[in-house]
Amino acid sequence: MGSEDGAAPAMLFRLLGPVQLEAGAERVTFSGKQGALLAALLLDADRVVSTQRLAEAIWGDPLPSGSASRVRMLVSEARRACAAVGAHVIDTQRPGYVLRPAPGRLDLVCFNSRVALAREAVAEGRFEEALGRYDEALSWWQGAPLAGVTGTFAEAQAEWLEGLRLDALEERLSVLLSLGRNTDVVTEARALTGAAPLRERLHGQLMRALYEHGRRSEALEVYRQFRSRLVDELGLEPTSELQQLQQRILESDAFSPRPGRPVPETFLPVPSQLPAAPASFTNRRAELRELDRQLGADNVGVAVISGPGGIGKTWLALHWAHTHRDRYPDGQLYANLRGFDDAEEPVPPGTVLRHFLGALGVPPTVIPVEQEAQAALYRSVLADRRLLVILDNARDSAQVTPLIPGRPGCTVLVTSRNRLVSLHATHSARLLEVGAFSDEEAHHMLSHHFGPETMAADPASVGVLLEHSGGLPLALGVLAARVSAHPGFPLAVLAQELRDPATRLDALQTGDLGAGLRAVFASSYAALDARAARLFLLLGTAPGPEIGLPAATALVGLPPAETRALISMLETASLVRQLSPGRYWMHDLVRLYAAERAEADLPGETRHQALVRLLETYTALAFSADRALYPHRPGIPAPSGHGDVPGFEDAGAALAWFETELPCLLAAQHLAPELGMDVAAWQLAWSLNTFLLRRSYTRERLGCWKIAIAAADRLDDPHTTAVVHWHAGSAHAGAGQMDEATVHLDRAMELFEKAADRSWLAQVHHTIGWMWSVRGQPRRGLGHAQAALRLQREAGDPIWEANALSAVGWIRLQLGEYDAARDACEQALTLFRRHHDRGGEAATLDSLGKLAFHQGEYERALDHYGHCLDLRKGTGNAWQSADTMVGLGDAHHALGNDAEARAAWQDALALYDSQHRRAEAERVREKLKL
Numbered sequence: 001m002g003s004e005d006g007a008a009p010a011m012l013f014r015l016l017g018p019v020q021l022e023a024g025a026e027r028v029t030f031s032g033k034q035g036a037l038l039a040a041l042l043l044d045a046d047r048v049v050s051t052q053r054l055a056e057a058i059w060g061d062p063l064p065s066g067s068a069s070r071v072r073m074l075v076s077e078a079r080r081a082c083a084a085v086g087a088h089v090i091d092t093q094r095p096g097y098v099l100r101p102a103p104g105r106l107d108l109v110c111f112n113s114r115v116a117l118a119r120e121a122v123a124e125g126r127f128e129e130a131l132g133r134y135d136e137a138l139s140w141w142q143g144a145p146l147a148g149v150t151g152t153f154a155e156a157q158a159e160w161l162e163g164l165r166l167d168a169l170e171e172r173l174s175v176l177l178s179l180g181r182n183t184d185v186v187t188e189a190r191a192l193t194g195a196a197p198l199r200e201r202l203h204g205q206l207m208r209a210l211y212e213h214g215r216r217s218e219a220l221e222v223y224r225q226f227r228s229r230l231v232d233e234l235g236l237e238p239t240s241e242l243q244q245l246q247q248r249i250l251e252s253d254a255f256s257p258r259p260g261r262p263v264p265e266t267f268l269p270v271p272s273q274l275p276a277a278p279a280s281f282t283n284r285r286a287e288l289r290e291l292d293r294q295l296g297a298d299n300v301g302v303a304v305i306s307g308p309g310g311i312g313k314t315w316l317a318l319h320w321a322h323t324h325r326d327r328y329p330d331g332q333l334y335a336n337l338r339g340f341d342d343a344e345e346p347v348p349p350g351t352v353l354r355h356f357l358g359a360l361g362v363p364p365t366v367i368p369v370e371q372e373a374q375a376a377l378y379r380s381v382l383a384d385r386r387l388l389v390i391l392d393n394a395r396d397s398a399q400v401t402p403l404i405p406g407r408p409g410c411t412v413l414v415t416s417r418n419r420l421v422s423l424h425a426t427h428s429a430r431l432l433e434v435g436a437f438s439d440e441e442a443h444h445m446l447s448h449h450f451g452p453e454t455m456a457a458d459p460a461s462v463g464v465l466l467e468h469s470g471g472l473p474l475a476l477g478v479l480a481a482r483v484s485a486h487p488g489f490p491l492a493v494l495a496q497e498l499r500d501p502a503t504r505l506d507a508l509q510t511g512d513l514g515a516g517l518r519a520v521f522a523s524s525y526a527a528l529d530a531r532a533a534r535l536f537l538l539l540g541t542a543p544g545p546e547i548g549l550p551a552a553t554a555l556v557g558l559p560p561a562e563t564r565a566l567i568s569m570l571e572t573a574s575l576v577r578q579l580s581p582g583r584y585w586m587h588d589l590v591r592l593y594a595a596e597r598a599e600a601d602l603p604g605e606t607r608h609q610a611l612v613r614l615l616e617t618y619t620a621l622a623f624s625a626d627r628a629l630y631p632h633r634p635g636i637p638a639p640s641g642h643g644d645v646p647g648f649e650d651a652g653a654a655l656a657w658f659e660t661e662l663p664c665l666l667a668a669q670h671l672a673p674e675l676g677m678d679v680a681a682w683q684l685a686w687s688l689n690t691f692l693l694r695r696s697y698t699r700e701r702l703g704c705w706k707i708a709i710a711a712a713d714r715l716d717d718p719h720t721t722a723v724v725h726w727h728a729g730s731a732h733a734g735a736g737q738m739d740e741a742t743v744h745l746d747r748a749m750e751l752f753e754k755a756a757d758r759s760w761l762a763q764v765h766h767t768i769g770w771m772w773s774v775r776g777q778p779r780r781g782l783g784h785a786q787a788a789l790r791l792q793r794e795a796g797d798p799i800w801e802a803n804a805l806s807a808v809g810w811i812r813l814q815l816g817e818y819d820a821a822r823d824a825c826e827q828a829l830t831l832f833r834r835h836h837d838r839g840g841e842a843a844t845l846d847s848l849g850k851l852a853f854h855q856g857e858y859e860r861a862l863d864h865y866g867h868c869l870d871l872r873k874g875t876g877n878a879w880q881s882a883d884t885m886v887g888l889g890d891a892h893h894a895l896g897n898d899a900e901a902r903a904a905w906q907d908a909l910a911l912y913d914s915q916h917r918r919a920e921a922e923r924v925r926e927k928l929k930l
Contacts, residue, residue, distance in 0.1 A: 532573075
């Protein structure tokens with residue numbers, strides 16, 4: 001649906017009220033289960049939400065039977081509702097679905113962005129601007145969040161969303177107080193306290209506004225009523241902050257000494273030690289929200305911000321601290337603990353304690369000598385104060401523990417490259433791990449520094465800068481500094497330096513000693529013990545973007561338990577990150593530094609042996625996974641070391657392993673020839689073939705066999721050469737490259753005939769028969785299929801006899817020879833089921849489904865297609881599952897089941913689109929127009 005001028009109307013999703021989609025004047029409201037589905041997808045917008053999580057959001061626990069299929073039905077209905085106003089935003093992506101609203105087209109995102117701008121304005125003292133930003137943010141609210149959606153998930157999320165609104169309202173009232181608009185605060189806070197009777201900060205704001213407006217008795221009455229309600233309903237007393245406010249109002253000394261009044265002798269100074277707020281701070285909205293959530297309105301506790309060097313931990317901590325200074329009337333303390341400073345030793349806790357005690361007004365002569373006594377005095381001084389302590393760049397928990405106050409009232413914010421997990425156990429510390437910027441965030445940061453004109457003038461170079469800085473804030477900052485130092489230089493010069501791995505780290509230096517990435521990474525590397533440092537260097541040489549524990553074990557040549565312990569050290573130091581249990585990732589720039597140091601610090605033979613061990617393990621694991629995925633496949637000799645690797649429980653486990661390891665396996669195969677491992681190069685291609693075919697990774701499959709052909713030529717073994725050409729021909733045929741396919745398959749046939757290898761020759765005939773049948777020449781393919789059948793019967797292989805029968809049946813179906821087709825397919829099905837070949841059984845059922853459809857037996861076609869689809873999903877055969885879904889939809893359509901037909905075709909279309917099969921996708925789109 002378009003607007004009057006022909007442009008598509010802007011789509012806006014709403015959560016802050018009823019769950020809705022607006023498109024121009026059109027509005028679609030989602031309630032009930034559909035509302036819960038949309039809410040779950042929108043709350044995780046642009047992230048994949050699994051079918052399981054969606055089911056839990058819709059129904060809660062326990063889930064109804066068949067919940068996965070019910071979720072699919074609800075998704076189909078939601079897609080239709082969205083499509084009615086021109087929105088196509090819900091994509092299928094394993095293991096569930098993802099909703100991708102356009103940037104700035106979700107009201108919650110718009111609300112949060114305005115609140116973030118308001119907080120930045122508050123931090124810089126621009127209160128009038130902040131007030132406007134808060135008003136903009138709150139204008140996005142259209143009533144109770146998720147209105148019309150029921151269930152425990154919706155209730156919990158609605159409560160969380162309502163809390164965001166109340167937080168913004170309270171922050172807005174603080175701005176009004178700063179502007180001296182006490183009357184407005186009284187009016188608005190009165191209404192809000194009625195709706196949120198247990199919000200303590202809100203009551204404190206009302207008390208302060210009343211007092212400053214000269215209404216002291218009313219302010220005290222607000223406290224009395226709030227305390228009574230809190231005690232009656234929760235059995236709690238107000239926090240010390242509110243009690244102190246009440247006491248000061250009683251003493252008529254609420255906020256500051258009156259002019260001319262002497263300061264009491266008991267006055268303690270209010271330290272304000274925070275370094276300046278980061279002037280160019282950008283992004284980190286999610287992390288700031290998480291800090292707000294973790295530390296809460298009561299500001300009680302300890303939070304640790306961890307992450308690798310250069311990730312922006314200190315700026316995040318300082319920005320948050322400046323934004324929330326008003327919560328800490330007794331001041332802010334700051335210390336750089338220098339935990340990873342190459343030039344100086346880490347600062348001892350005793351030194352920091354003396355510094356803090358002095359800032360808190362304790363005379364030097366009173367401060368004890370012993371650290372334990374210093375810590376006790378420090379805790380005593382802070383016992384009744386509300387204060388923020390920033391401990392920057394901590395080495396370990398021991399450096400932090402003595403600096404933590406002993407009673408609630410103060411907040412301690414720690415930054416460290418180490419995760420300091422023990423602080424969670426000893427002090428219930430909240431842990432926040434900070435990662436690299438997303439592409440959008442990195443682009444925003446560069447745009448902030450460069451300006452939109454510079455960004456628009458050379459988008460290609462900007463893309464290179466973004467790609468090779470890896471979202472690391474320090475790297476982006478160095479690039480910004482270099483551009484600022486030479487404003488007349490084109491970005492292309494800097495981009496060229498970054499393209500080359502040999503000069504990339506050089507490009508990320510500012511020229512100041514210790515200011516570049518190498519210095520940051522070097523300090524983390526220097527803090528490692530010798531064994532962990534060796535593993536760190538070897539990980540830098542490993543192919544692929546991440547690594548699993550078995551591969552890391554092979555790389556380092558140590559037992560699994562010892563390897564796991566060493567990786568844990570690297571993880572604690574934020575040099576690697578555990579993405580999922582047993583899988584580890586290293587930032588590209590950290591990896592580049594590790595590889596650079598490995599070349600300098602490790603002997604070449606050590607690096608070579610480690611990589612050989614790694615590739616041998618990858619090859620053996622891939623071979624084992626392929627056997628689980630396709631147990632009836634014609635065999636090749638097992639790779640060396642195959643007996644030392646674990647087997648796979650079933651095809652599902654093998655499929656999941658391939659999904660996870662694919663980038664590493666492809667990178668390993670590319671590396672194999674450089675290491676002189678030609679056998680591993682072609683065996684990896686062999687072991688990957690089934691998975692790549694079933695997942696329709698056509699480009700990757702072609703690339704694998706190209707490397708394998710070069711390796712086979714160097715090995716000069718006729719059998720290996722023939723096997724490789726056979727598979728290369730099959731890969732080219734699958735890509736529609738018939739001339740190349742014919743060359744390879746003819747070469748394979750020539751070599752197998754010369755060797756009189758009838759079994760393998762039958763495989764080539766089978767492939768050629770399939771190739772011609774799918775290319776519209778079934779009569780030409782039939783001869784090859786019959787030749788394969790004859791040879792397989794002579795070889796006495798019942799599984800491959802069944803495959804040949806299935807191929808003959810499929811081709812006869814294409815030729816319209818239905819009786820012969822049914823006879824061949826039924827013989828094949830019997831053999832496949834007898835020998836438990838699920839892949840072959842699925843292919844034959846698909847043929848029988850088509851046969852039944854052509855003969856008007858639509859119910860039987862549904863039955864065959866349904867069984868086929870179950871089997872193909874079980875074996876991970878996404879490529880052919882799409883074709884089966886089309887047949888399933890055709891059969892439903894013929895029976896008048898239009899809703900089921902459209903659902904099947906839409907699922908097929910999603911698969912075709914993901915597989916880049918444009919012609920097939922277009923045919924399905926035509927069906928959907930029926």
